[in-house]
Amino acid sequence: MSARIELEGVGKRYGAVTAVREVHLTIAGGEFLTLLGPSGCGKTTLLRMIAGFEAPTAGRIRLGGEDITGVPPHRRPVNQVFQGYALFPHLSVRGNVAFGLRMRGVGQAEIGQRVDEALALVALQGLGERFPHELSGGQRQRVAVARAVVCRPQVLLLDEPFSALDAKLRQSMRAELQALQRRLGMTFVLVTHDQDEALALSDRIAVVNAGALEQVGSPREIYHRPATAFVAEFVGHANLIPVERTSGTADRATVRLAGTLELDLPAERWPAGRSATRAVVRPEQVVLRPWRGAAPDALRGRVTAAEFRGDRELLQIALGDGGGLTLTAVQPGGDGDTADFAVGAEVAVALPAANLWFLPSG
Amino acid sequence: MTPFPVAREPGARPGAFAWLLLAPLLVWLALFVVVPALLLLGCSFGERDEFGQVLWGFSLENYARLLDPVYLRIFLRSLGFAALTTVLCLLIGYPVAYHLARAAPRVRELLLLLVLVPFWTSFLVRTYAWMAILREEGLLNALVAWLQPAWAPLGLLYTPAAVVTGLVYSYLPFLILPVYASVEKLDGALIEAAHDLGAGPWRVFPAVILPLTLPGIAAGVTLVFVPAVAMFAVTDLLGGARVPLIGNVIQNQFLQARDWPFGAALGVALLGLFLVSQMLLRALRPRGALRG
Amino acid sequence: MQFKIPSFPGRLAALLLALLPVATRGAGELNLFGWSEYVPQPVLEGFTRETGIKVNFETYSSNEEMLAKLVAGGGRYDLVQPSDYTAEAMIRRKLLQPLDRARLTGLGNLAPEFTGRAHDPEGRYTVPYMSGSVGIVVNTEKVKTPVRGYRDVFQAAHRNRIVVVNDSRELVSWALYALGQPINTIDAASLARVRPLLAEWIKLVKVFDSDSPKTALLNGDVDLGVVWSGEAALLWREHRKFQYILPAEGAHQFVDVLAIPTGARNVTEAHRFIDYILRPEVSRQISAAFPYTNPNLAARRLLTPDELANPASYPQGGKLESFRDIGRAAADIDRLVTDLKSAK
Structure with missing residues (x-):
C-alpha cells in the first residue's frame, strides 16, 4: 500500500523559464515527506509532476520501481488533496468520496462499505448526505482526505492542505493528519510554504529554492544543521554571524566571531576546508546577562526593541562592537510585570560554542 | 450609520437607499413588462367588433378557441421546431463554448469576437444572406453543381430544413455565451481532481463538467427555446410561409385577421407555457449545483 | 397589399411608436401613413421643397395594420392610403372625413373608371392613388x-x-x-x-x-x-x-386611395399633398418607380410606350x-x- 518514489533528474522547463532543475530525490515507502519552500520555488510543479498533471521535460519518475513518467494522472495509483480541496459542488459528501471508486468500476456494495470506512476514518459519519457548501472548512478538508485515501493510493499528495483553515483549526487538523498517516502507513508527500507545518509533520523535509533542492533531511537536521543560509533563514529564525578560523590544531579549532569574540571548539565542528563562514545561532540559543563589564565569553550589546509574546519575549540587540550586527534573542516571558531586559538596557551577549552551527557553504 | 449601506447580510431586506437605486429598473419593468403583460391579459378576455376593435369584457371564448385542434397542432409543431433548434444549438454550441472558454486568452478574445460579429448586422440582413446561400441559383447549389452536377439543384430554400437552419444560425450565440460563461467559471482544479480520482478524458465530461455547466446550459436553452417557439420572420422568409408556426398565427391575429383578443389569448398561453416550464426547470435543478 | 417589403422590424418599431403619445407635431407638417414601397422618396422631397411642409412618413404592410394603428393612435395621422374595400369600411365607421374638393384642382386628370366606385360613389372621401x-x-x-x-x-x-x-x-x-x-x-x-x-x-x-x-x-x-x-x-x-x-x-382589382382620417390635425397640408399627387408630372414619377396602373390619365400621357405596353401595368x-x-x-x-x- 505504500511505495517508494524515485525522482531521477526530474526537470521542468516552460520555454525559456526553468521551473524545476534536475531534482534527484527518493521518498521511501510509508514516509511523510514535505516539500518546503517559498511560493514560486517549484515545489508545486514537482508535486504536479508526481501526480501526472505536468510532464517533466527531463528525467524519470518511478513509483515502486516502475517508470510512471508518461502515465496519465487517472492511471497513476496516486491521489491528491488539492489546495482549496476541489470538492465537487454538485455531489454530496458520499458522492465525492465515492467518485474515485465509481471511476474505477468498483461494485456498488463495495463502494458503500469503503465509503463508510473512509468517512469513519475522518470522523464524518452521519454527514454523508451534506453538500460541500454545507460543511465547515475542517470538514471539507476531511472530505478531501477521505476522497483521496478511499482509493487506497500508494502515495497521497497534499497541496497546501491547511492554507484554507484558520490558525486554531490548522493545529488540530495537523495532528489528525499525522495520526492518519501513521495509521495508514501510506507514503505522504506534502507541499507547503509553512515551516511550522513542515517541522511538525514530516519524517523528512526537502527544502526547495529556485527550482532546486537546497537540503533534504529530518526536521531536526534541517533546523539545527542547515546546509545553506537559505535553509537557515527560511526554517525558523536564524542569526547569521560572520566567523573566521584563526588557528587551531588537528583536534581543536579557534574561531573569531563578529571579529571580536574568540571561541575554542572541537575541530570536527568546523566545516572542512573553509577559513571563514557564517555561524548560525537560533534566538533561543542566545544567552543574555545583564552587563557587568567586559567578559571573555560575551559581546556587549544594547536592547533596541522588545516584543512581548506572553510565554516569551523577543528582543532585538544591537552589538556594540560587532560591526553593526543586530541579533534576535528570545527570553522566557517571565512572571512579573517588568521585563528582565528593558529597551535601552546594556546586555552581555554570550554565544556558547555548543550552540553554534557553522554553515558548510553559502 | 454610513451613508452607503453597501455590505448587508445576504437575504436582508433592502433599505430606502437601495430602493432608490432600483427605482429606474422597477419603473422600466413596470412600464414595459408588467403593463403590457396586463394589457395582453385584459385584451385576451375581450372580444372583437366587426371592425376589429377590441371590446373589453370578460369572456373565456378566446381561450376556448385555443383548444381548436388547428391551433393545438400548430402549438405542438412550434414546440417541436423549437426543441429541434435547441438540441442542434446545444450540440453545435456546447463544444464551441467549451473550447472557447478553455482557449488561450488572445485566441479566446478573437473567437468570442467572431461569435458576436453577426450581431453587428441586422437579423433580417443575415436571414436574407441565408436566402442567397440556399436558393436554387444560390451559393450552395453552385457548389453542389460544381462538385456533383447530377445532384443539383437541391431544393433547400423554402423547406422546414431551411427554417431550422435559420433558427439555429440565429440563436446559436444565445447558447454559446451563457455556456461559455459557465465553463469559464468552472474551476480547473475540479477537472484535475476528477482525473486524479481515475476519470479518463471521456468520463470527466459526464461526471463533472456537464453537471457543473448545467446552469449555463439551462440559461442557454431558455434563451434559445423561448424565442424560437415564437419566431415568425424566419418561417416566413426561409420557409416560404408554408408551415405556420405559433408566432405566425399570433402575428396574423394582430396584423391580418384583426382579431387582437384571440392573438392576446395565444400570447398569454405562450407566456403561461414558459412560466410553467421555468418553474419545472427550477424544481428539477439538483441541490448541489445551485451554487456556482 | 402591394409591395410589402421586409417588414418585421419596421412593424415592431411602428407598433411601439404608435403607443407613444404625439407631442411634437405642429403646423407646416404632414403626417403621412402609407404603404411601404409605394410612395417614391423624390415625390416626398419635391413636395417639401415646393411647399415647405415637412412630411413625417410612416409605412405599413397591410390594411389591417394601418387600421389597428389608426384606431389606437387617435389623430396622429393626417393622410392614409387604404385600399378601396378598407376605405369603404372606414367611411361607414366615420373614420374618414369628407374632402374639400374645391381645394383639389387636379381631380379632372383622373380616368372616369376610377372615380365614383362602389366604395365611395360620390367621391366625397377618397381620391385614387394607384390601382x-x-x-x-x-x-x-x-x-x-x-x-x-x-x-x-x-x-x-x-x-x-x-x-x-x-x-x-x-x-x-x-x-x-x-x-x-x-x-x-x-x-x-x-x-x-x-x-x-x-x-x-x-x-x-x-x-x-x-x-x-x-x-x-x-x-x-x-x-x-x-x-x-x-x-x-x-x-x-x-x-x-x-x-x-x-x-x-x-x-x-384594387384601387388604393388617399383619404384624410377624422381628427387629423393638418387638414390643409393633407389637401395640398393630394393635389400635388394629382399633378401629371408627379404622378408620372410614381408610375416610374412602382409600375402599377395609374388612374391619372394626364400622367399616363407622359409615360413611354414601353411603360404603357407593360401587360402587368395596363392589362388588356x-x-x-x-x-x-x-x-x-x-x-x-x-x-x-x-x-x-x-x-x-
Whole structure:
C-alpha cells in the first residue's frame, strides 16, 4: 500500500523559464515527506509532476520501481488533496468520496462499505448526505482526505492542505493528519510554504529554492544543521554571524566571531576546508546577562526593541562592537510585570560554542 | 450609520437607499413588462367588433378557441421546431463554448469576437444572406453543381430544413455565451481532481463538467427555446410561409385577421407555457449545483 | 397589399411608436401613413421643397395594420392610403372625413373608371392613388403549357414551383372564382365549398410571400405564381420571359386611395399633398418607380410606350372586380387558411 518514489533528474522547463532543475530525490515507502519552500520555488510543479498533471521535460519518475513518467494522472495509483480541496459542488459528501471508486468500476456494495470506512476514518459519519457548501472548512478538508485515501493510493499528495483553515483549526487538523498517516502507513508527500507545518509533520523535509533542492533531511537536521543560509533563514529564525578560523590544531579549532569574540571548539565542528563562514545561532540559543563589564565569553550589546509574546519575549540587540550586527534573542516571558531586559538596557551577549552551527557553504 | 449601506447580510431586506437605486429598473419593468403583460391579459378576455376593435369584457371564448385542434397542432409543431433548434444549438454550441472558454486568452478574445460579429448586422440582413446561400441559383447549389452536377439543384430554400437552419444560425450565440460563461467559471482544479480520482478524458465530461455547466446550459436553452417557439420572420422568409408556426398565427391575429383578443389569448398561453416550464426547470435543478 | 417589403422590424418599431403619445407635431407638417414601397422618396422631397411642409412618413404592410394603428393612435395621422374595400369600411365607421374638393384642382386628370366606385360613389372621401390587380405571372422559359386561369396554375405538374401572395383573403377569392362563386359573399357555406379545392392548391405552393413575391421568381426558385400586378410589372421590366395573365375566371382589382382620417390635425397640408399627387408630372414619377396602373390619365400621357405596353401595368381585357368589406369573416378566412397550411 505504500511505495517508494524515485525522482531521477526530474526537470521542468516552460520555454525559456526553468521551473524545476534536475531534482534527484527518493521518498521511501510509508514516509511523510514535505516539500518546503517559498511560493514560486517549484515545489508545486514537482508535486504536479508526481501526480501526472505536468510532464517533466527531463528525467524519470518511478513509483515502486516502475517508470510512471508518461502515465496519465487517472492511471497513476496516486491521489491528491488539492489546495482549496476541489470538492465537487454538485455531489454530496458520499458522492465525492465515492467518485474515485465509481471511476474505477468498483461494485456498488463495495463502494458503500469503503465509503463508510473512509468517512469513519475522518470522523464524518452521519454527514454523508451534506453538500460541500454545507460543511465547515475542517470538514471539507476531511472530505478531501477521505476522497483521496478511499482509493487506497500508494502515495497521497497534499497541496497546501491547511492554507484554507484558520490558525486554531490548522493545529488540530495537523495532528489528525499525522495520526492518519501513521495509521495508514501510506507514503505522504506534502507541499507547503509553512515551516511550522513542515517541522511538525514530516519524517523528512526537502527544502526547495529556485527550482532546486537546497537540503533534504529530518526536521531536526534541517533546523539545527542547515546546509545553506537559505535553509537557515527560511526554517525558523536564524542569526547569521560572520566567523573566521584563526588557528587551531588537528583536534581543536579557534574561531573569531563578529571579529571580536574568540571561541575554542572541537575541530570536527568546523566545516572542512573553509577559513571563514557564517555561524548560525537560533534566538533561543542566545544567552543574555545583564552587563557587568567586559567578559571573555560575551559581546556587549544594547536592547533596541522588545516584543512581548506572553510565554516569551523577543528582543532585538544591537552589538556594540560587532560591526553593526543586530541579533534576535528570545527570553522566557517571565512572571512579573517588568521585563528582565528593558529597551535601552546594556546586555552581555554570550554565544556558547555548543550552540553554534557553522554553515558548510553559502 | 454610513451613508452607503453597501455590505448587508445576504437575504436582508433592502433599505430606502437601495430602493432608490432600483427605482429606474422597477419603473422600466413596470412600464414595459408588467403593463403590457396586463394589457395582453385584459385584451385576451375581450372580444372583437366587426371592425376589429377590441371590446373589453370578460369572456373565456378566446381561450376556448385555443383548444381548436388547428391551433393545438400548430402549438405542438412550434414546440417541436423549437426543441429541434435547441438540441442542434446545444450540440453545435456546447463544444464551441467549451473550447472557447478553455482557449488561450488572445485566441479566446478573437473567437468570442467572431461569435458576436453577426450581431453587428441586422437579423433580417443575415436571414436574407441565408436566402442567397440556399436558393436554387444560390451559393450552395453552385457548389453542389460544381462538385456533383447530377445532384443539383437541391431544393433547400423554402423547406422546414431551411427554417431550422435559420433558427439555429440565429440563436446559436444565445447558447454559446451563457455556456461559455459557465465553463469559464468552472474551476480547473475540479477537472484535475476528477482525473486524479481515475476519470479518463471521456468520463470527466459526464461526471463533472456537464453537471457543473448545467446552469449555463439551462440559461442557454431558455434563451434559445423561448424565442424560437415564437419566431415568425424566419418561417416566413426561409420557409416560404408554408408551415405556420405559433408566432405566425399570433402575428396574423394582430396584423391580418384583426382579431387582437384571440392573438392576446395565444400570447398569454405562450407566456403561461414558459412560466410553467421555468418553474419545472427550477424544481428539477439538483441541490448541489445551485451554487456556482 | 402591394409591395410589402421586409417588414418585421419596421412593424415592431411602428407598433411601439404608435403607443407613444404625439407631442411634437405642429403646423407646416404632414403626417403621412402609407404603404411601404409605394410612395417614391423624390415625390416626398419635391413636395417639401415646393411647399415647405415637412412630411413625417410612416409605412405599413397591410390594411389591417394601418387600421389597428389608426384606431389606437387617435389623430396622429393626417393622410392614409387604404385600399378601396378598407376605405369603404372606414367611411361607414366615420373614420374618414369628407374632402374639400374645391381645394383639389387636379381631380379632372383622373380616368372616369376610377372615380365614383362602389366604395365611395360620390367621391366625397377618397381620391385614387394607384390601382392594380392580382394575376398570374409565368416564367415562359420554364412553363410551356398554356396558363389561362387559376386551375392552370394549381396543377400537380407545378408542385413546388408556385409562389403566391401570403394573403388569406386572396387565396379564398381565387378558389371562389374557380368555383364560379361570388368573391364578396363569405360565410360558413362558401368557406366549406372552397375548402377541398384550397386544400389541394396549398399543398402545391412552394412560397407564400406578400412582401416580395418577385424574388422567388427572379431567383429561379419557382416558375409561376399569383402575385400583385406591380410585382409582375417589375418582373416584365427585368425580363420579357415573365408574362402577366389576368385569370380567365376573374381577378381582384384594387384601387388604393388617399383619404384624410377624422381628427387629423393638418387638414390643409393633407389637401395640398393630394393635389400635388394629382399633378401629371408627379404622378408620372410614381408610375416610374412602382409600375402599377395609374388612374391619372394626364400622367399616363407622359409615360413611354414601353411603360404603357407593360401587360402587368395596363392589362388588356379581363374580368376585374373589387373586394368589399367582409367584416368578421376575415378571422374565419384566417383560421381556414392556417388550418390548411398546417395540415401538410
